[in-house]
Amino acid sequence: MNQNKVLFKGRQNGIVVVLDPDSEFDILKVVLQEKLEEAKDFFGASTTHISFDGRKLTEDEENELLEIITENSDINISFFSPIESISAKTSQKEKKEEKGEKEEKEEKKEKNPFQYETGVLDESSIDANKEIYKQSMGDTLVSATEGNAQYHFGSLRSGQSIEYRGSVVVIGDVNPGAEVIAEGHIIVLGALRGLVHAGCLGMSDAFVAALRLEPIQLRISSVYTYIPEEKQSKELEPSIAYVEEGKIFINPLIE
Amino acid sequence: MGEVIVITSGKGGVGKTTTTANLGSALAALGKKVVLLDADIGLRNLDVVMGLENRIVYDLVDVVEGNCRLAQAMIRDKRYDNMHLLPAAQTRDKTAVTPEQMKELTDTLKEEHDYILVDCPAGIEQGFKNAIAGADRAIVVSTPEVSAVRDADRIIGLLEASEIKNIELVLNRIRPKMVEQGDMLNLEDVSETLAIDVLGVVPDDESIVIATNRGEPAINMSNSKAGQAFMNMARRIAGEDIPLMELNEAGFFDKILNFFRGN
Numbered sequence A: 001m002n003q004n005k006v007l008f009k010g011r012q013n014g015i016v017v018v019l020d021p022d023s024e025f026d027i028l029k030v031v032l033q034e035k036l037e038e039a040k041d042f043f044g045a046s047t048t049h050i051s052f053d054g055r056k057l058t059e060d061e062e063n064e065l066l067e068i069i070t071e072n073s074d075i076n077i078s079f080f081s082p083i084e085s086i087s088a089k090t091s092q093k094e095k096k097e098e099k100g101e102k103e104e105k106e107e108k109k110e111k112n113p114f115q116y117e118t119g120v121l122d123e124s125s126i127d128a129n130k131e132i133y134k135q136s137m138g139d140t141l142v143s144a145t146e147g148n149a150q151y152h153f154g155s156l157r158s159g160q161s162i163e164y165r166g167s168v169v170v171i172g173d174v175n176p177g178a179e180v181i182a183e184g185h186i187i188v189l190g191a192l193r194g195l196v197h198a199g200c201l202g203m204s205d206a207f208v209a210a211l212r213l214e215p216i217q218l219r220i221s222s223v224y225t226y227i228p229e230e231k232q233s234k235e236l237e238p239s240i241a242y243v244e245e246g247k248i249f250i251n252p253l254i255e
Numbered sequence B: 001m002g003e004v005i006v007i008t009s010g011k012g013g014v015g016k017t018t019t020t021a022n023l024g025s026a027l028a029a030l031g032k033k034v035v036l037l038d039a040d041i042g043l044r045n046l047d048v049v050m051g052l053e054n055r056i057v058y059d060l061v062d063v064v065e066g067n068c069r070l071a072q073a074m075i076r077d078k079r080y081d082n083m084h085l086l087p088a089a090q091t092r093d094k095t096a097v098t099p100e101q102m103k104e105l106t107d108t109l110k111e112e113h114d115y116i117l118v119d120c121p122a123g124i125e126q127g128f129k130n131a132i133a134g135a136d137r138a139i140v141v142s143t144p145e146v147s148a149v150r151d152a153d154r155i156i157g158l159l160e161a162s163e164i165k166n167i168e169l170v171l172n173r174i175r176p177k178m179v180e181q182g183d184m185l186n187l188e189d190v191s192e193t194l195a196i197d198v199l200g201v202v203p204d205d206e207s208i209v210i211a212t213n214r215g216e217p218a219i220n221m222s223n224s225k226a227g228q229a230f231m232n233m234a235r236r237i238a239g240e241d242i243p244l245m246e247l248n249e250a251g252f253f254d255k256i257l258n259f260f261r262g263n
Helices: A025-038 A059-072 A085-111 A123-139 B016-029 B046-050 B060-065 B099-112 B126-132 B146-161 B176-180 B187-194 B206-214 B225-237 B252-261
Strands: A006-011 A014-019 A047-053 A076-081 A149-153 A161-164 A167-171 A179-182 A186-192 A195-198 A207-213 A217-220 A223-225 A239-244 A247-252 B003-008 B034-038 B083-086 B115-119 B137-142 B166-174 B197-203
Touching: A006 A025, A025 A059, A047 A059, A059 A076, A149 A161, A161 A167, A167 A179, A179 A186, A186 A195, A195 A207, A207 A217, A217 A239, A223 A247, B003 B016, B003 B099, B003 B126, B016 B034, B016 B046, B016 B083, B016 B115, B016 B137, B016 B166, B016 B225, B034 B046, B034 B099, B046 B083, B060 B099, B099 B115, B099 B126, B115 B126, B126 B146, B137 B146, B137 B187, B146 B166, B146 B187, B166 B187, B187 B197, B197 B225, B206 B225
Parallel strands: A014 A047, A047 A076, A149 A167, A161 A179, A167 A186, A179 A195, A186 A207, A195 A217, B003 B115, B003 B137, B034 B083, B034 B115, B137 B166, B166 B197
Antiparallel strands: A006 A014, A207 A239, A217 A223, A239 A247
16 A cells, blocks of 8 residues: 555656655655665666655655655755646546546446446646646656556467556567556557557546557547557557547657 | 377367378378377367278277277378377267376377377367367467467467467468468468467468368378478478478469579
8 A cells, every 4th residue: 555655757857756645744754765775776876856746745844855865765866846736736636536437437337337438528637637748748758647567578469468557568569359458558569459448447648658559449548449440550650549638649659 | 209299279160180180191201100189079070081980999088088998099090000090089078088188198199109299179168278288389270361360369378378388380271362462461460460480381272172071181192282381391390491382373484484494
């Protein structure tokens, strides 16, 4: 349970430390320390920019956390920036949305397990999501906001499936007949030819990225689609799919 | 010590039995000691294809249940002294034998023979599990059709999970003209998805229909391209390095060129 209270997100310009808004501050301090110890080898003696996200902090609290970071790792903080308040707000909203959609989904599952409808996003959150998307799509790929990521080395053959309560990275192909179902994002470093469902519990800003995006069916949250034959290209074109205003958009990853 | 090779596919009707019969006969023609084992209990075909159905007294289930000795159930082939057939039972079903019993059986056969070819039934249930139980390596047969490739992929996944490491592909019933016209998958399309080594490619050939109905392997028929392909595959299994057959019909101009080149 402690795992999700403190998360490190990598951005092009540094590290964002995402803090659970509902936890006790003292618990967060302990978890931060644990996580830093775990990730010591990963961070090494890097010089980086740090910012906090997900929770409103007082100046004293910020300083305490910064001190914990410097004391428990070899990270050299080059620049510190205060909370990104947009994300702090939306993380509360997302949580409410997710709870609501989860209940809806369970109801729907009981009545008609295979019916997927075009989801309708809450009006006010659309703008906030757009902001985050423009910001992250512009710099770097958005890192998982739900839990951890599972890495699968090798291809998935027909009949094999991965289900994970987090994001999934497949380093290989996903063959037709194979499935990846994730609460978070799905990245395939290979050809995606099977079925994927990202944001399966309602996270509608989940994305699916692949070196070759040719899924039998692509689902993000409660929206699904496939790529019609005319739009399929034989060339290797890394692409990303995401949902905006209830529709799935697919863009090339490299302009 | 012999090798147990299971010939499987997932999809039915793609050529497992034909491959078992012809590959086995080709290996026997090369002088190897071969046993063909029909693991398709209840829907046995290997005996018919080999022309040995009239000679069946005991079968695989009799051996496993102890009704007879192994040697009593083995039928010597009509053409090759060094090849035997162990037929399946027709009036029983796949639950009559367990994977452990199959492994014990193939382990015994390994001691006296060079190659044991196990003809696997279609599907992924008990019959499949029985057939792969004692296998050292696998040959996956597929046709260049989307449904067959999908099933082959599933089968390869199951084989890999059973720790069978040596898995090779036989692409059967390929029609070069259709491939050229873009109406049929080619070898590259199929091996890209399946990602295993290719043992051989067999062209669609009428001689197979004739051979099957006669109860004779096609390798003995002259001008059978499919028979030739199986012969090449047997040679590859036996260790020779043979390039894949050129399947495109040489055009008139190419034939002339080949004549002048002395081919």
